[in-house]
Amino acid sequence: MGKEYPKWLVGCGVGCLAVLVVAFILGIGGFLAMRKVAGGFQEAQKAVSRVESEFGSPEGYSPEPDGRIPADRMEAFLAVRDATSSVRANLGTRVEELEAMSGDGAPRNKSGLQKFLTIMRSGVGTIPRIAEFERNRADALTANRMGLGEYWYIYTLAYYSSAKKDPGDGPKRVHSGDNENIRIDGHTDPQEIREARRSAMSRRVDRLFRRILENAVKDSKSAEKSPWIQAVEKELTALEEDRDRIPWADGLPPPIDESLRPFREKLDQSYDPVMNPLEFIEFGHHGDQW
Structure with missing residues (x-):
């Protein structure tokens, strides 16, 4: 697939000399660790490629002709969430450790170099867990016969559209900057980070969704437009006019609402606000193609 993965950029204000010292300290051990990290992402990439080979690209997904989400698909989605819960929890713990080292929680009794080394060590330990999550979720998707497009479709409808979860949810200080780089930001107001993330995730x-809903219209075989297709076309217009709009922000169509209703309690329990941005980690590869 040839995708690029996030880089850990730590803004500690450490000069070139400190960087040289770090390179010397890491030595062969650092090289081996980074090689292991790269290998982890390669395995994750292969797992995601297998999902797309079997179930198609995310933008190719099309909802059911009547708009409903069958109960077995909801159960499959929840099974994927359950299968990734442990990996997400471990990664969340690492992220919390990183955040504790920045901003007001940063240790005051350490020099700039000591802070850099501490964050570097924790950051390097976090990266393999991102690959582990991606690989783990890809394996869970394959096991439950679900593609990324269907997963993202249900994720958005269940959490953002129905439960009104905030697309800006995520770590307070660890966030994506330009070019999908992941930054530890101890200076920017967490609310600004949330708002920037909300805008990026919404877009x-x-x-x-514009691609998925366009697929629904194209796949409609009825000569007369059903209430579902009419709702889809109306929502497509709304999404075109407001690129920050959450799909069906004014209320879900009955087929979707009825499909989600029996699972709302389990869905609410399965939501992970800290790891929310990670759910769309593969989007950077596909987004430029849409």
Whole structure:
């Protein structure tokens, strides 16, 4: 697939000399660790490629002709969430450790170099867990016969559209900057980070849903437009006019609402606000193609 993965950029204000010292300290051990990290992402990439080979690209997904989400598909989605819960929890713990080292929680009794080394060590330990999550979720998707497009579709409808979860949810200080780089930001107001993430996530969802809903219209075989297709066309217009809009922000169509209703309690329990941005980690590869 040839995708690029996030880089850990730590802004500690450490000069070139400190960087040289770090390189010397890491030595062969650091090289081996980074090689292991790269290998982990390669395995994750292969797992995601297998999902797309079997179930198609995310933008190719099309909902059921009547708009409903069958109960077995909801159960499959929840099974994927359950299968990734442990990996997400471990990664969340690492992220919390990183955040504790920045901003007001940063240790005051350490020099700039000591802070850099501490964050570097924790950051390097976090990266393999991102690959582990991606690989783990890809394996869970394959086991439950679900593609990324269907997963993202249900994720958005269940959490953002129905439960009104905030697309800006995520770590307070660890966030994506330009070019999908992941930064530890101890200076920016966490609310600004949340708002920037909300805008980025909303636009990603907008791009994905416009393709998925266009597929629904194209796949409609009825000569007369059903209430579902009419709702889809109306929502497509709304998404075109407002790229920050969450799909069906004014209320879900009955087929979707009725499909989600029996699972709302389990869905609410399965939501992970800290790891929310990670759910769209593969989007950077596909988004430029849409």
